[in-house]
Amino acid sequence: MKHDIRILTLIFVLLWALAWSSAGQAAAVEDQPTQSNDAPAEPIAIAFPEQPGTPDADRILRVLHGGTVEEMTMRDYLQGVLRAEMPASFEPEALKAQAIAARTYTLYKMKGGPITNHPDADACDNISCCKAYKTAEDAAADWGSMALYYEEKLARAIAETDGQAILYGGEPILAVFFSSSGGHTQNASAVWQTDLPYLQSVSSPEDETLVPNYYSVVRFSAETFRSLFLRTHPDANLSGSPDGWIQDVVRSDADYVTTLRVGGVTVKGNELRTILSLRSPAFTVKVEGDTLVFHVTGYGHGVGMSQYGANALAMQGMDAAAILEHYFPGAQVQGYTS
Numbered sequence: 001m002k003h004d005i006r007i008l009t010l011i012f013v014l015l016w017a018l019a020w021s022s023a024g025q026a027a028a029v030e031d032q033p034t035q036s037n038d039a040p041a042e043p044i045a046i047a048f049p050e051q052p053g054t055p056d057a058d059r060i061l062r063v064l065h066g067g068t069v070e071e072m073t074m075r076d077y078l079q080g081v082l083r084a085e086m087p088a089s090f091e092p093e094a095l096k097a098q099a100i101a102a103r104t105y106t107l108y109k110m111k112g113g114p115i116t117n118h119p120d121a122d123a124c125d126n127i128s129c130c131k132a133y134k135t136a137e138d139a140a141a142d143w144g145s146m147a148l149y150y151e152e153k154l155a156r157a158i159a160e161t162d163g164q165a166i167l168y169g170g171e172p173i174l175a176v177f178f179s180s181s182g183g184h185t186q187n188a189s190a191v192w193q194t195d196l197p198y199l200q201s202v203s204s205p206e207d208e209t210l211v212p213n214y215y216s217v218v219r220f221s222a223e224t225f226r227s228l229f230l231r232t233h234p235d236a237n238l239s240g241s242p243d244g245w246i247q248d249v250v251r252s253d254a255d256y257v258t259t260l261r262v263g264g265v266t267v268k269g270n271e272l273r274t275i276l277s278l279r280s281p282a283f284t285v286k287v288e289g290d291t292l293v294f295h296v297t298g299y300g301h302g303v304g305m306s307q308y309g310a311n312a313l314a315m316q317g318m319d320a321a322a323i324l325e326h327y328f329p330g331a332q333v334q335g336y337t338s
């Protein structure tokens, strides 16, 4: 027993010395460029991945961008995706979670083989098909004097998670994400046709203090609502007063609208969200005279990782792997090689 304690103490001292010696190097790439490079107050944690994945620089993707197919490495593709998909001002661990999620989503799609939208490309820049993608020039126009700093910050999030993916049963998952929830994410089956064991409702900590435009209100005249809805559901009965048009609103525990009947037609809350271009399927609706008023919380479909939630968890000290394993229950972040 005494011997064990001595060995443990020795290991602890060695680890702390190792952490201390690499701290000077870490300080040079610290998040705040103006911060002093004095010795840090405490040792930094060093992560040892269980197994390395295929390096991003070794994976070549064909990306349909601006109408032409370009060959690029996974690393360069992810840099373009991160520029477009998450605010670069977010916490480093949230950006790392986003890098792993985007890498995983791409690997999942590539495993599925060519898709009809673009049989000659592995990914495209259309957000309704793949992920958004932004060039360095376009991002620099938005970032101004922060451009170099943000480029380096995103590159670091990708490099520090090189080759890592979110795996379930050893395979990359459908790593979907969205902007912000109403306090919980929702099950995949609430939005799409299929259910997946790792796309289940979990809590998410973002709120109106962290998310811009967290609450939104949208008003539709009865005439506008009718014409928008009849475009996709011409068989709906939307005659007379709008009072009785919307019925049987079913909510999930996560407070999203799962289904509702509109003019006698049952639709998913997310479908009505799409038809009306609401920010999310977490909404309430009331009729005021000849107007339908929607109060909406959060932004996005609500399935998988909440980006603002990931940032809130990173601010609480959670690392990228823990954030992802929270949003994708049962899945694990590991190096991926095939």
Ligand SMILES: [Zn+2]
Pocket (backbone or CB within 6 Å): 117, 118, 123, 124, 125, 126, 129, 130, 131
């Ligand atoms: Zn695509």
